[in-house]
Amino acid sequence: MTTAEKVSRRKLSLLDLAADLSNVSRACKLMGYSRQQFYEIRRNYQTYGSAGLVDRLPGARGPHPNRVEEAVEQAILDHCLAHPSHGPVRVAHELMLKGVQVSSGGVRGVWSRHSLLSKHERFLRLEKSVREQAFELSDEQIRVLERFSPEFRERHIETKHTGDLVAVDTFFVGTLKGVGKVYLQSVIDCYSRYAWGRLYTNKLPVTAVHVLNEDVLPFFEKHNARISTVLSDNGREFCGRPDNHPYELFLQLEEIEHRTTKVRRPQSNGFVERLHRTLLDEHFRIMGRTKWYESLDEMQADLETYLKTYNYNRPHQGRNMLGRTPYTVFIDGLPKNDDSDTEDYKLAA
Incomplete structure (x- = not known):
């Protein structure tokens, strides 16, 4: 009940009390009103009915007569x-x-x-x-928003299961005395973050094919899984004419879809870029200061030791990982109708 309604009921009670007592003075004294207020209230009630009991604020009398239409x-x-x-x-x-x-x-x-x-x-x-106006964005405007807007930049790559998307990239590790430039061909399953890596002295299509053929595909076949899509940048080792490029031909033979990132947009392949940072901070920068390498095989052996720890024993803090190891997520993400062999996991444990 509003304040105006409470005041109206009090005024009506005053009128009823005066009628019951047949004494205006006594009713006003009991209710706390003056005789002048009583007669004004009764006059308004007789003229306007119950609406006359509502107090009207000064100026609240409707629109001004000179107000525009x-x-x-x-x-x-x-x-x-x-x-x-x-x-x-x-x-x-x-x-x-x-x-x-x-x-x-x-x-x-x-x-x-x-x-x-x-x-x-x-x-x-x-x-x-x-x-507040709604309008449609052109393709060029959408591209500009995706480039500068934090809302678009923070979008994540969505994967449904193990092998749904595998990211690959070539990473320049450094120069080894007596060997030359050293490149890392890195591969990571975007769903489970399970990673593979091999070191080479060049970045050619044959090296990109080699790591897939020797390490990645056998591991998926061992667990009765397959790779649906490979995501890479537009480097020469990954992209070329489909009819004569070794990497493109290999993916066609394996019936794997090949996607590429936008030019000069490494964020589009963020999973493998983040893997490179982890390898730098936790392996290459430490081993480069504590051990003197004389051959590529020595570097590869230490890298495989670290990747074994990374995949099987290191809790991962990435999105949707919840502190689980990549191999655990790899097994959990396999399609339900696939039977996976977990012998290597038991050996690692």
Whole structure:
């Protein structure tokens, strides 16, 4: 119940009490009203009924008789939305040319009711109106948003099961004295984060094919799983003419779809990029300062030892990993109708 309703009931109780006691003075004394207030309340009740018992605030008597019509008010609001910098005199003259008769004072009255008296408030109304409009983005605008908007940059690659998407990349490790440049061909299953890696002295299509053929595909076959899609950048070792490029031909023979990232957008292949950072921080930068390598085989042996720890014993803190090891997630992510052999996991444990 509102305050106005409570006051109305109290006034009605005053009138009923005076009628029951047949004594106005005694009823006013008991209810805390003066005789003048009693007669005013009774007069309003006899004239307007129960509506006369409601207290009316000063000025709350309906619209002013000189208030502009609704059509004129809407025309003023539409004009100031299109031209927020115009003053009241300019608006009155502009509307007069359109057949709308209104004075500058009438324009200011409309602005006052809608809190548009200042030019700044009218510009804010224009900005709000434009912001609420819905429009379709062109392909170019979408590309710009994806490049600069944090909302688009924070999107994640979604995978459904083990082998749904495998990311590959070539990483320059450094230069080994007596050997030359050393490159890492890295592969990671995006669902489980299970990783493979081999070191080479060049980055050619044959090395990219070699790591898949020797390490990755046999591991998937051992667990009765298959790779659906491979994601790579646009490097020459991965991309070329499908009819004569070794990597493209190998993926076609294995019936694996090949996707590529956007040019100069390494974030599109974020899983393997994050793997490279982990390898740098936890393996290469440490081993490079504690051991003197003389051959590529020595580096490969230490890398395989670390990858075994990474895949089977190291809790992973990545998205949706929940501290589990990559091999555990690899097994859990296999399709339900596939029977996987967990002998290597038992040996590692």
